[in-house]
Amino acid sequence: MKQFYITTAIDYANGSPHIGHAYEKVLTDVIARHRRLSGDSTYFLTGLDEHGQKVQQTARKEGVEPIDYCDQIAEKFQRLCSTLLISNDDFIRTTQSRHKDVVRKILQDLFDKGEIYKADYQGFYSKRQEQFLQEKDKVNGEWPEIFGEVEEVSEPAYFFKLNQYQDWLIKHLKESDDFIFPRFRQKQVLEFLKEPLNDLCISRPKERLEWGIPLPFDEDFVCYVWFDALTNYISAVGYGTEGFADKWPADFHVIGKDILVPPHAVYWPIMLHAAGIPLPKSLLVHGWWNISGEKMSKTLGNVVDPFVLAEQVGPDALRYFFIREMNVGQDSDFSADLLLSRYKDDLGNDFGNQLNRLLSLGGKLPNKQIPQATIEEQPEKDVRELWEKTYPQVIEYYNGFLFHRGLETLWAFIRKGNAYLEIRQPWKLAKSEDPADQERARTALAYTAEILRLASVLLTPVMPEISKRVFAAMGADSITNYEGNLEWDINRFAGNVLGERTILFPRIEN
RNA sequence: GCCAGAGUAGCUCAGUGGUAGAGCAGAGGACUCAUAAGCCUUUGGUCGGCAGUUCAAAUCUGCCCUCUGGCACCA
Numbered sequence: 001m002k003q004f005y006i007t008t009a010i011d012y013a014n015g016s017p018h019i020g021h022a023y024e025k026v027l028t029d030v031i032a033r034h035r036r037l038s039g040d041s042t043y044f045l046t047g048l049d050e051h052g053q054k055v056q057q058t059a060r061k062e063g064v065e066p067i068d069y070c071d072q073i074a075e076k077f078q079r080l081c082s083t084l085l086i087s088n089d090d091f092i093r094t095t096q097s098r099h100k101d102v103v104r105k106i107l108q109d110l111f112d113k114g115e116i117y118k119a120d121y122q123g124f125y126s127k128r129q130e131q132f133l134q135e136k137d138k139v140n141g142e143w144p145e146i147f148g149e150v151e152e153v154s155e156p157a158y159f160f161k162l163n164q165y166q167d168w169l170i171k172h173l174k175e176s177d178d179f180i181f182p183r184f185r186q187k188q189v190l191e192f193l194k195e196p197l198n199d200l201c202i203s204r205p206k207e208r209l210e211w212g213i214p215l216p217f218d219e220d221f222v223c224y225v226w227f228d229a230l231t232n233y234i235s236a237v238g239y240g241t242e243g244f245a246d247k248w249p250a251d252f253h254v255i256g257k258d259i260l261v262p263p264h265a266v267y268w269p270i271m272l273h274a275a276g277i278p279l280p281k282s283l284l285v286h287g288w289w290n291i292s293g294e295k296m297s298k299t300l301g302n303v304v305d306p307f308v309l310a311e312q313v314g315p316d317a318l319r320y321f322f323i324r325e326m327n328v329g330q331d332s333d334f335s336a337d338l339l340l341s342r343y344k345d346d347l348g349n350d351f352g353n354q355l356n357r358l359l360s361l362g363g364k365l366p367n368k369q370i371p372q373a374t375i376e377e378q379p380e381k382d383v384r385e386l387w388e389k390t391y392p393q394v395i396e397y398y399n400g401f402l403f404h405r406g407l408e409t410l411w412a413f414i415r416k417g418n419a420y421l422e423i424r425q426p427w428k429l430a431k432s433e434d435p436a437d438q439e440r441a442r443t444a445l446a447y448t449a450e451i452l453r454l455a456s457v458l459l460t461p462v463m464p465e466i467s468k469r470v471f472a473a474m475g476a477d478s479i480t481n482y483e484g485n486l487e488w489d490i491n492r493f494a495g496n497v498l499g500e501r502t503i504l505f506p507r508i509e510n
Numbered sequence: 511g512c513c514a515g516a517g518u519a520g521c522u523c524a525g526u527g528g529u530a531g532a533g534c535a536g537a538g539g540a541c542u543c544a545u546a547a548g549c550c551u552u553u554g555g556u557c558g559g560c561a562g563u564u565c566a567a568a569u570c571u572g573c574c575c576u577c578u579g580g581c582a583c584c585a
Contacts (some may be wrong), residue, residue, distance in 0.1 A: 012585040049585070132583095162583095184514060188580070191513050202581060225585075261583055288579090294576090325522080330515075331578075338522070341534060349547055357544045364543080405524070410530075415533095418548050427543040466551090507545055 004040040005247040006032050010092065010232050010256045011049040013073040014054045017080045018296065019289050020256065021335060022306035027286060028254040028324045029086045032396050033461035037482045043247050045236050046081065047092035048074050049229045056211035066211045070095060083307060085315050086465055092236040103228055104216040106275055111217045115274045121157035121201055126150050155330035158203040158221060165270040166197045172269065180265065180283045181401065182329035200267060202227050230268045234277065250280040260285050284401065287331035306333060306426055313343050316463035317505060322345060323462050328401045343505060350414050352504035355470055358448045361426055362498040367501065370474060371442035371447045372494045377422045383447055384488050386416050391486050394458050410458050413477040418508055419449040449474055449493050455487045466504055473499040
């Protein structure tokens with residue numbers, strides 16, 4: 001049976017991971033975990049794009065071989081995944097032979113079919129920067145000083161026949177209007193396609209770029225950028241082998257808005273179509289993080305290191321922040337204050353503290369067991385009814401990638417847990433001689449446990465480790481499936497022995 | 511210039527035809543099991559501007575203003 005197959009874009013091995021890389025992996029991971037919990041067999045791919053000019057240059061600058069440089073970067077990105085609790089099933093590197101073999105196979109196939117041809121590439125070349133320039137690189141009609149001497153050159157190159165598929169692609173996009181989420185992005189692609197496409201130059205001569213995959217039909221050239229990078233989505237799942245159809249076509253490529261047009265929305269569908277391979281089902285396009293209102297950039301020096309953040313607040317809280325703040329598809333603002341506010345208010349006060357209250361109150365019981373609920377009066381009824389409205393709503397939001405609203409809705413329920421405790425005040429009832437008060441006190445603890453259990457079920461995709469700790473504190477294992485765990489089940493944990501008091505989100509002094 | 515997104519309380523944002531919402535921040539209060547936490551009450555908005563459609567518009571239409579991003583081979 002075909003798996004649900006989801007990918008991130010592969011990151012370019014030209015620097016350390018930043019918050020944008022971290023976000024994309026977390027978003028994709030939350031979707032992957034949500035699908036697994038929903039009962040889908042899920043396959044999650046991420047990886048690293050390692051060839052090309054910039055990697056070659058950077059490696060040379062540092063005086064190391066490109067592959068050794070890539071190994072260092074790959075280690076960082078893989079460490080990012082484990083630090084952020086990313087549940088990827090595979091991590092592809094475009095320098096692996098499993099990948100290079102597939103790239104060469106596709107190129108050869110397309111060449112044999114006549115989809116690739118040789119012609120002269122004309123352009124402006126800067127020797128100092130070792131790169132071709134575009135008209136838009138000009139400033140006031142002149143080449144800026146940093147490019148040094150710029151000469152117009154003409155050299156042989158290989159081209160892929162994009163243009164002949166333009167009408168096909170437009171038709172395809174018009175027929176499947178849910179190919180790209182959010183929808184307005186699809187309109188943007190169609191807008192882009194109103195202008196005629198040029199064929200795509202896919203090669204660089206070996207004397208100028210060695211660090212790449214040689215073209216199978218002409219070893220004097222290496223493959224340039226997109227045929228190499230995009231192909232990872234199929235090379236990683238065994239294109240050309242029997243198992244391929246178990247995963248491909250991908251259900252979602254999760255990408256940033258910067259690489260939608262033209263790579264993922266134009267080159268990739270046309271490449272696949274030309275090669276006779278089915279298209280991915282959809283693209284999920286996310287926005288970017290601004291930093292305190294400013295664009296994140298190396299020159300501004302405001303690049304945020306996800307390792308530092310994860311160190312400060314823990315991976316779960318960072319994941320929560322990403323998912324709570326970002327309206328998928330839009331841009332969002334990051335600031336340390338915002339992160340700390342979410343950490344302290346939502347996580348520490350509303351949620352973590354509530355568990356601590358339960359453990360404290362329950363810890364005073366002789367057997368430390370979660371009591372049976374024996375009554376349901378109005379306060380209890382209110383809580384249960386709120387849950388019954390909450391979870392279908394949250395699941396619906398999750399399914400539609402409206403995670404920020406899902407969490408917002410879930411938090412109204414979590415807050416209700418604190419309000420409920422204030423209404424019952426079991427710490428007072430416990431001192432009462434009246435047996436009815438004793439019942440109410442025990443029931444209140446049972447309800448609090450149930451509130452925390454249910455909230456943790458829906459938090460599992462977002463905060464897997466924290467959810468696990470909450471379950472553990474209530475003497476239970478974390479869940480692997482929503483099924484059977486989302487329904488109100490007041491005495492599910494009755495009799496479980498409560499753990500020691502636990503601070504899930506310790507206060508952070510700035 | 512063209513296209514798209516955004517413009518709602520001090521801040522971050524929900525809200526697509528029916529008497530303006532949440533969280534945070536601010537103010538007041540009662541409580542004290544708990545991470546000086548939680549609970550209750552409360553201040554605060556001409557929903558970018560103007561015009562129109564409608565019994566009724568933040569929500570639909572038109573024009574305008576501001577911000578952001580894209581406009582092709584650059585990851």
